[in-house]
Amino acid sequence: MLCSSMAMFSACASVVAGDLRRAGHVITSRSRPSHALRSAPYMSELVDKLLAAATAIHQQECHNGWLNFVPESNAEHEPRNFQDADFISYSVGPDSFAGPDARSLRDASLIHITREPLLSGGEINALVSEAGAAIEAGARSNFTYTRQNNLGEVHVAHLPVARAWLARKLEDTILPLLASRYGVDRTTLRVFDSLIIQYNASQGGVRQPVHRDGSLLSVNIALSRSLDYTGGGTFFEGLHADSQHEDAAPSAVLSLEQGHAMCHASGVRHAGHRITSGERWVLVIFLISERNVQAARRVAELAWEAQAKGELEWSATLFNACLEMEDNDYELYYGMASTLAMMGHAKDARALLLLATQRYACSPKVQVALGSLLLKARRPRAALRRFERTLELASDADDEEAKEASMYAGLCGVRLAQAQPAYSSAFLPQAKRRLTQALEVADASKRHAVEGLLMQANALSR
Numbered sequence: 001m002l003c004s005s006m007a008m009f010s011a012c013a014s015v016v017a018g019d020l021r022r023a024g025h026v027i028t029s030r031s032r033p034s035h036a037l038r039s040a041p042y043m044s045e046l047v048d049k050l051l052a053a054a055t056a057i058h059q060q061e062c063h064n065g066w067l068n069f070v071p072e073s074n075a076e077h078e079p080r081n082f083q084d085a086d087f088i089s090y091s092v093g094p095d096s097f098a099g100p101d102a103r104s105l106r107d108a109s110l111i112h113i114t115r116e117p118l119l120s121g122g123e124i125n126a127l128v129s130e131a132g133a134a135i136e137a138g139a140r141s142n143f144t145y146t147r148q149n150n151l152g153e154v155h156v157a158h159l160p161v162a163r164a165w166l167a168r169k170l171e172d173t174i175l176p177l178l179a180s181r182y183g184v185d186r187t188t189l190r191v192f193d194s195l196i197i198q199y200n201a202s203q204g205g206v207r208q209p210v211h212r213d214g215s216l217l218s219v220n221i222a223l224s225r226s227l228d229y230t231g232g233g234t235f236f237e238g239l240h241a242d243s244q245h246e247d248a249a250p251s252a253v254l255s256l257e258q259g260h261a262m263c264h265a266s267g268v269r270h271a272g273h274r275i276t277s278g279e280r281w282v283l284v285i286f287l288i289s290e291r292n293v294q295a296a297r298r299v300a301e302l303a304w305e306a307q308a309k310g311e312l313e314w315s316a317t318l319f320n321a322c323l324e325m326e327d328n329d330y331e332l333y334y335g336m337a338s339t340l341a342m343m344g345h346a347k348d349a350r351a352l353l354l355l356a357t358q359r360y361a362c363s364p365k366v367q368v369a370l371g372s373l374l375l376k377a378r379r380p381r382a383a384l385r386r387f388e389r390t391l392e393l394a395s396d397a398d399d400e401e402a403k404e405a406s407m408y409a410g411l412c413g414v415r416l417a418q419a420q421p422a423y424s425s426a427f428l429p430q431a432k433r434r435l436t437q438a439l440e441v442a443d444a445s446k447r448h449a450v451e452g453l454l455m456q457a458n459a460l461s462r
């Protein structure tokens with residue numbers, strides 16, 4: 001989910017930091033490779049200003065959440081009292097895997113699934129029929145994943161019946177559940193957004209890319225019966241990595257029965273996993289807390305936006321500010337590395353990506369970025385290892401990282417065979433497999449390059 005208040009934040013932060021931005025960037029770092037690591041006299045001033053901007057946006061979001069879902073206590077239903085025994089819980093690894101706000105949550109890396117349904121059949125039917133009618137009538141959320149992935153998706157705030165229902169359900173069920181799992185004060189939680197999503201195999205709306213949600217805590221409730229679709233469930237990066245751990249999950253995908261709920265820190269990377277037939281409906285609720293501004297997350301979003309606009313020095317400065325706020329989140333290192341790579345500082349970028357992998361070894365996007373830089377540095381053997389690791393970690397062959405990794409793994413194999421013809425039999429069969437795989441998922445713009453590589457691989461094996 002992308003933060004819909006990005007544009008507003010961007011404008012606000014640019015205004016407060018405009019003078020600093022013109023003063024020219026300085027990259028500092030605590031852990032830190034060497035690129036231009038000058039001291040930054042204005043860095044703490046910048047951090048203060050960014051904090052103030054983040055706080056203003058956060059307050060606005062909390063206020064909107066309050067207005068959209070006015071808490072309504074229900075005289076007939078006391079808030080539920082949840083116990084550990086009400087859940088099956090899984091860990092994605094150390095708490096730092098749960099993103100830059102992990103420290104504000106108890107057991108941030110745990111994903112909890114209720115043992116019993118939280119919603120009745122009547123509640124589910126009402127939600128699906130109201131959302132279905134709105135989708136039929138052309139309503140859509142404004143999130144990028146929806147458009148790119150052909151999903152049906154509507155904001156609960158736009159559905160009058162569902163909205164009133166959720167305001168009640170939050171009070172007696174959802175907020176007590178989250179408070180019991182993550183040690184947060186339920187009176188401080190506000191809905192940042194809530195969506196009803198329809199995956200539909202016949203319309204090609206089958207999955208999401210792996211992502212973090214732009215909130216603090218996320219809740220996911222299954223509205224479909226598991227027999228209504230095949231595949232599906234929610235993929236969690238890192239979930240299956242530590243299979244010796246007592247909380248280890250049976251696979252990287254968790255599936256819910258109808259009406260059951262799952263919650264996780266929004267910073268744990270996850271995705272709606274590919275369905276192969278049928279329809280899968282889910283209700284998702286994204287919550288923020290009055291007590292946590294989530295400044296590092298918000299400033300990182302701004303840094304990515306600056307990078308996309310080509311404002312690389314400003315992007316590096318902003319990532320730097322994020323690292324001043326929170327230095328344990330791998331994604332901040334990854335972000336800084338990608339901006340530095342675009343600025344031509346490949347060596348520093350590689351060093352930062354290595355730091356990212358030390359903090360979080362299960363990210364395909366870090367592995368593929370490292371592979372690409374190694375390939376550019378003419379180290380195809382080391383690059384190949386990173387591309388192969390990317391493919392092990394990716395959630396789906398259609399993930400951008402997997403597409404890139406299969407093509408570049410093939411390219412590395414071809415380069416290695418060209419450099420050492422005597423050993424070509426060691427590299428070429430695998431290279432051809434990877435290139436064939438790449439061809440299956442390649443976008444039109446890449447097909448020609450992949451076909452060319454495959455021809456080279458075939459010529460070399462003769």
Ligand SMILES: O=C(O)CCC(=O)C(=O)O
Pocket residue numbers: 001195197208213220233234235270271272273282284
């Ligand atoms: O469909 C799912 O299981 C995940 C949904 C989700 O992650 C989202 O909408 O942000």
Ligand SMILES: [Fe+2]
Pocket residue numbers: 001211212213218270271
């Ligand atoms: Fe999500």
